[in-house]
Amino acid sequence: xxxxxxxSLDGQLYCLIQDSSAGLKGFIVIDSSVNSQSxxxxxxxxxxxxxxxxxxxxxxxxxxxFLGLPKGxxxxxxxxxxxxxxxEKKMFLLKRFAEIAKPLVKKRVYGIGADMNTSQKEVxxxxxxxxxxxxxRTKGISGYFTALSVFIAAIESAKLKNIELENASVAIEGFxxxxxxxxKLFHKKGSKIIALSTHHGAIYNENGLDIExxxxxxxxxxxxxxxxxxxxxxxxxxxxxxLKCDMVVPCGRGYSINEKNASKIKAKIVxxxxxxxxxxxxxxxxxxxxxxxxPFFVSNCGGRLGNAIDFTGVSKHKIESMxxxxxxxxxxxxxxxxxxxKDFPRKFAENFALxxxxxxxxxTETKTLFNKxxxxxxxxxxxxxxxxxxxxxWYAEKYFKKLIQRW
Numbered sequence: 001x002x003x004x005x006x007x008s009l010d011g012q013l014y015c016l017i018q019d020s021s022a023g024l025k026g027f028i029v030i031d032s033s034v035n036s037q038s039x040x041x042x043x044x045x046x047x048x049x050x051x052x053x054x055x056x057x058x059x060x061x062x063x064x065x066f067l068g069l070p071k072g073x074x075x076x077x078x079x080x081x082x083x084x085x086x087x088e089k090k091m092f093l094l095k096r097f098a099e100i101a102k103p104l105v106k107k108r109v110y111g112i113g114a115d116m117n118t119s120q121k122e123v124x125x126x127x128x129x130x131x132x133x134x135x136x137r138t139k140g141i142s143g144y145f146t147a148l149s150v151f152i153a154a155i156e157s158a159k160l161k162n163i164e165l166e167n168a169s170v171a172i173e174g175f176x177x178x179x180x181x182x183x184k185l186f187h188k189k190g191s192k193i194i195a196l197s198t199h200h201g202a203i204y205n206e207n208g209l210d211i212e213x214x215x216x217x218x219x220x221x222x223x224x225x226x227x228x229x230x231x232x233x234x235x236x237x238x239x240x241x242x243l244k245c246d247m248v249v250p251c252g253r254g255y256s257i258n259e260k261n262a263s264k265i266k267a268k269i270v271x272x273x274x275x276x277x278x279x280x281x282x283x284x285x286x287x288x289x290x291x292x293x294x295p296f297f298v299s300n301c302g303g304r305l306g307n308a309i310d311f312t313g314v315s316k317h318k319i320e321s322m323x324x325x326x327x328x329x330x331x332x333x334x335x336x337x338x339x340x341x342k343d344f345p346r347k348f349a350e351n352f353a354l355x356x357x358x359x360x361x362x363x364t365e366t367k368t369l370f371n372k373x374x375x376x377x378x379x380x381x382x383x384x385x386x387x388x389x390x391x392x393x394w395y396a397e398k399y400f401k402k403l404i405q406r407w
Contacts (some may be wrong), residue, residue: 011030011032012030012033013029013030014050016050017076017078017097017101018100019096024096024100026078027050028053028074029050029056029057029075029076030073030074030109031058031060031074031075033109034064034072034361034364035070035365036108038109038111039074039110039307040057040074040076040113040115041113041114041116041118042076042097042112042113042114042118044080044090044117044118046080052077055275056275059075059275059276059296060074061073061353061354062297062349062353062357063304063305064304064357064360065355065356065357065358066334068356069360070364074111076097076112082117094118094125094126095125095130099130102130105132106130116176120142141310142177142303143178145302145306145307145310146178146300146302146306147177147181147273149303149323149327149331150249150272150273150299152323152324152327152328153294153298155328156332157269157294159332161246163247163269165191166190167190167191168246168247169191169208169245170186170245170249171193171194171195171240171241171249171267172195172197172248172249172251173240173241173251174198174253174274175196175198175225179249180218182249182251183214183215192208193211194209194243196214196240197240198223198224199223199237200224200226201237202226202235202236202239203232203235204235205232209230210231214230217230238256241256241261242261242265244267245267247270247271248271249272250272250273251273251274253274254276255277256278257286258278258281259279259281259285261282262281262289269292269293270286270292270294271294272300275300280346283346283347284344287345292345293344293345294335294345297353298331298335299331305327306319312389312392312396313389313396315393318397322401326401326404330407337352
């Protein structure tokens with residue numbers, strides 16, 4: 001189910017990764033590159049397909065374009081039902097995938113990151129298996145910083161709709177790393193989280209769920225916490241998106257809001273944590289109904305940015321401060337430009353992101369002495385770690401602050 005907007009946008013490279021004897025089938029899509037390099041997460045899902053991976057890879061390009069980040073967009077997926085395979089089988093498939101993709105990975109043509117149903121620890125182990133050094137990162141960096149940018153986008157979009165986030169009602173679809181961290185952030189702010197879901201089902205309480213209890217149950221039961229008893233009632237998965245609330249936060253699979261249910265959405269704001277959760281046609285319907293749908297690559301850009309900063313050694317606290325001081329202003333500016341545009345938000349934001357990506361790519365690939373030295377040092381640090389990390393962190397903090405502020 002390819003979103004119509006992507007049909008005319010060709011990626012650079014589509015790869016089928018296959019080993020029938022190992023039971024492996026997967027895909028790599030490189031949508032764009034900067035200095036012949038790209039990066040994006042590797043997910044494992046039972047119904048993975050090339051069209052979806054193409055859309056996800058384009059989403060990574062859009063995030064880079066919105067941020068002004070000189071990083072190409074890519075994504076990959078392995079077709080596997082992780083609930084029906086052992087941990088040993090999962091790691092075997094991941095390592096076999098990396099072995100086949102080694103020519104792309106070794107040259108950094110494609111940099112693998114964690115994504116849906118894969119962890120950074122698993123990715124690191126996979127890299128070690130093919131003789132590649134893993135990038136040192138903070139545990140849970142991608143999911144947390146994606147959630148943080150979603151939260152910041154929620155703050156800024158709530159201002160536009162004159163909603164007090166402290167008392168706002170929020171429904172969160174999906175309770176993986178992004179959804180879980182988003183729930184913690186909204187709960188700490190004082191928002192009333194009225195619904196949560198995993199692929200096992202959805203739970204609802206119009207007066208607000210007991211988040212502390214849910215986090216305890218989630219640790220014990222995993223995604224099946226929604227099947228346990230509590231101060232909530234169970235509702236169909238799709239009904240969560242249609243609940244009357246101030247904000248719905250999709251953090252599951254793509255296209256969950258589409259032309260079939262867009263007219264039933266009762267939230268005032270849709271603030272995505274997942275990639276492409278709202279189809280192109282649904283975006284138009286929501287816009288006509290005066291529902292603010294934040295472009296997904298604006299609200300969930302935090303993981304992309306956090307991954308780019310984290311390996312340099314900048315502390316988690318400083319990255320958080322950077323987000324609230326600078327990323328919030330960038331998101332605020334984009335939302336205001338979208339509001340004043342004749343186009344609906346997704347269309348305006350995509351045009352901006354794609355044009356900005358090309359501008360940043362051209363500037364980065366220009367063979368100036370500074371660019372040549374900077375990128376060579378960066379690659380040397382990634383491979384050898386011989387440059388003291390505090391030096392890299394000091395420079396990186398200044399570099400990324402300027403990058404986020406540049407418009």
